[in-house]
Amino acid sequence: MESVTNLREMVLAQLRSRIVSGEAAPGTIYSVPAVATEMGMSTTPVREALLELSRTGLVSPLRNRGFRVEAATxxxxxxxxxxxxxxxxxxxxxxxxxxxxxxxxxxxxxxxxxxxxxxxxxxxxxxxxxxxxxxxxxxxxxxxxxxxxxxxxxxxxxxxxxxxxxxxxxxxxxxxxxxxxxxxxxxxxxxxxxxxxxxxxxxxxxxxxxxxxxx
Structure with missing residues (x-):
């Protein structure tokens, strides 16, 4: 079984790629449970990955909804x-x-x-x-x-x-x-x-x- 750290890094790489490439357009909402289900893992590494992305400004947390992809100019x-x-x-x-x-x-x-x-x-x-x-x-x-x-x-x-x-x-x-x-x-x-x-x-x-x- 992969460690939470390895899973977090995997999720982080995939979500960052989607966001920075434009595949996930500004305004896209990422729900932690939905991403966890999509990737076949628990919510812990997904939540940690999205929190890391929020620290870089790529997403912003939304209360009780998940994380929203932010726009760039x-x-x-x-x-x-x-x-x-x-x-x-x-x-x-x-x-x-x-x-x-x-x-x-x-x-x-x-x-x-x-x-x-x-x-x-x-x-x-x-x-x-x-x-x-x-x-x-x-x-x-x-x-x-x-x-x-x-x-x-x-x-x-x-x-x-x-x-x-x-x-x-x-x-x-x-x-x-x-x-x-x-x-x-x-x-x-x-x-x-x-x-x-x-x-x-x-x-x-x-x-x-x-x-x-x-x-």
């Missing part, structure tokens, strides 16, 4: 892109400046992203991409920076990620992950700054257009 998305680029450029430049070592764990995580893209599983892509970037930025040895970056990523609406254009962008991101490892290893600070900027910013037009369509 184009300005919210623009601000998130701007701040992510500033912070992630700083993190990766710091890593490249000191020189990345022990790259095997990162290569394995990049392989996981590639596998998710190959299988066409968007939920797996979102989760494996998150793990790769968390492991990479943590090499800057600044826990506050890592928490801030990952908090921004967790709250970011990835509308359009399942569209044909989104799937194409996922495929393009695979080689970029391996390139980040290479550039950080060879201490190419300017090149890695340009790469992570492009890696993040290339999603902006797609996601902004998808968000406006939902409005």
């Amino acid at each position: 184009p300005k919210d998305l623009e601000n998130q892109f701007d701040v992510r680029i500033m912070l992630e450029v700083g993190a990766l430049v710091a890593i490249a400046r000191q020189g990345l070592t022990d790259t095997k764990p990162l290569v394995l995580l990049a392989d996981d992203v590639a596998g998710a893209v190959k299988s066409g599983n968007v939920t797996d892509y979102i989760e494996t991409d998150r793990r790769f970037h968390e492991a990479l930025v943590s090499r800057a040895d600044n826990p506050l920076l890592t928490r801030t970056i990952m908090g921004l990523r967790a709250d970011m609406r990835l509308y359009g990620i399942s569209s044909p254009e989104g799937l194409e962008r996922q495929r393009a991101s695979v080689s970029e992950h391996y390139e980040m490892i290479e550039l950080a290893t060879t201490r190419q600070t300017e090149a890695i700054a340009a790469l992570i900027t492009r890696h993040i910013a290339s999603w902006k037009p797609l996601m902004t257009a998808a968000l406006r369509e939902l409005a």
